[in-house]
Amino acid sequence: MMNPVVGALTAHVGYQLPLFVGSINLLVATLLFAFGEHFLALLLARSLQGIASACISVSGMCLVAEQFPDDVIRSRIMGIVLGSMALGVLVGYPFGSLMYDFVGKMAPFFIISVAVFLNGVLQLFLLDLKPVPNRLLLSTxxxxxxxxxxxxxxAGAIWLSTSTMAILEPCMPIWLMDNIKPQKWQLGMVFIPDSVGYLLGTNFFGPIAYNLGRWRVAVSAMMVIGLSTVLVPSAGSVGQLAVPHFGLGLGIGVVDAALVPLLASLMDSRYAAHYGSVYALQQMAVSLAYSLGPLVGGEIVHAIGFPWLMRSVGLLNLLYCPLLIFTSHDVGIPVTTLNSSLMADAPAVNYKTNTANDQAANNNKNLYRRFLNSEDSD
Structure with a gap:
């Protein structure tokens, strides 16, 4: 619910203030998790965490898109940012469980709150937190x-690929306990290959996708997701799950690394270069996947069973690939060369992006460009 609100807010106050507000909300939520014992306190903490996630995710991706107008560098930096989420999941599960077992419930949240506090202090010194009401922006x-x-x-590709993991996470442990009967510590280890694959996909495939063609790489990644999902039920042991789980995480990471930077490039070439709305849409796709995925998957698994649920989800990913192929006339072509005739009625107004594009087009010419309405150009 907060993603579109934050997206609209960035058009009026910029990207940096919502990022700081999100950090404050995250600090309060972490402390509530540490001290909270009752349902209402934990519900409030979870709600504040959701608000913090919307503020940080939307404004953070917008800030990266604005600060790095060069498409190659932008793809690499966005991959690192996306990979940091996988790193948090990869480290967070064992860190939280070990701290909980040996120190207590409060300890991991205290450590996280200290890290968030230090990050907030750095933001006070490094970010310009003043609202920018006079900012020249043409929101889409x-x-x-x-x-x-x-x-x-x-948005559909991000939603579908993320839904695959959102459906798998709640259904997999039950299927494992009924069929493979692993030890308790093995249940937590099952999802480590997913996080490793996602970390590698987001960190290393952004520039590769730019060079080979983002749509082409995204189609290949969704095929990997589909095949890996279909292979999950065929595993006869926990060890045999490593390969399809790694492929699943890698595919989702590559989809994000290829398509998330493409959203910023589309905004630069077709619309006003304000990224709040489009990254709010991207985060809504992720949130929708994790909210509906477990609910829908939980109902369907009772009707057709876990193996056919996974095969059906994998088949949906494979069937989505032709949509990407046949609907995208620019498969494999860098976005900077796209014909923007479909939606070219709004000029780009991001100063950083347009300055970089002007310099590239005019080689070493020193060009200063003001952004004026057509009525004022006389």
Missing amino acids: SWHKLLSDGHVVLI
């Missing part, structure tokens, strides 16, 4: 974004 409406086939396809 939701109707325009949802009318663009490319944006909808990207």
Whole structure:
């Protein structure tokens, strides 16, 4: 619910203030998790964490897109940012369980709160937290974004690939205990290959996707997701799950590394270069996957069983690939060369992006460009 609110807010106050507000919310939520004992306290903590996630995710990706207008560098930096989430999952589960067992419930949250506090102090010194009401921005409406086939396809691919993991996470442990009967410590180890694969996919495949063609790489990654998901039920032991789980995480990471930077490039080339709305849409796709995935998966698994659920989800990922292929006329072509005739009625107004594009187009010419309305150009 907060993602579109934050996206709209960034058009009025910029990207940096919501990032700081999100950090404050995260600090309060962490302390509530540490001290909370009752349902209402934990519910409030979870709600604040959701608000913090929306603020940090949307404004953070927007800030990266604005600060790094070069597409190659932007792809690499966004991959690192996306990979940091996988690193948090990879480290967070064993860290939280070990601290809980040996020190107590409060200890991991205290350590996290100290880290968030130090990060907030750094933001006070490094970020300009003043609202920027006079900022020249031409925000893109939701109707325009949802009318663009490319944006909808990207959001759909992110939603479907993320839904695969969202469905797998709650259903897998029950199937394991009923069929493979692993030891308790093995249940937590099952999802480590997913995080490792996602970490590698996001960190290393951003520039590769840019060079080979983002749509082409995204299609290949979704095929890997589909095949890996289909292979999950065929595993006869915990060890045999490592390969399909790694492929699943790698595929999701590559999809994100290829398509998330493409959203910023589409905004630069087709719309006003304000990224709040489009990254709010991207985060809504992720949130929708993790909210509906467990609910829908939990109902379907009772009707058709875990193996057929996984095969069906894998087949959906494979069937989505032709949509990406046949709807995208620019498969394999860098976004900077796209014909933006579909939606070219709004000029880009991101100063950093346009300055970089002007310098590239004019080689070493020193060009200063003011952004004026057409009525004022006389």
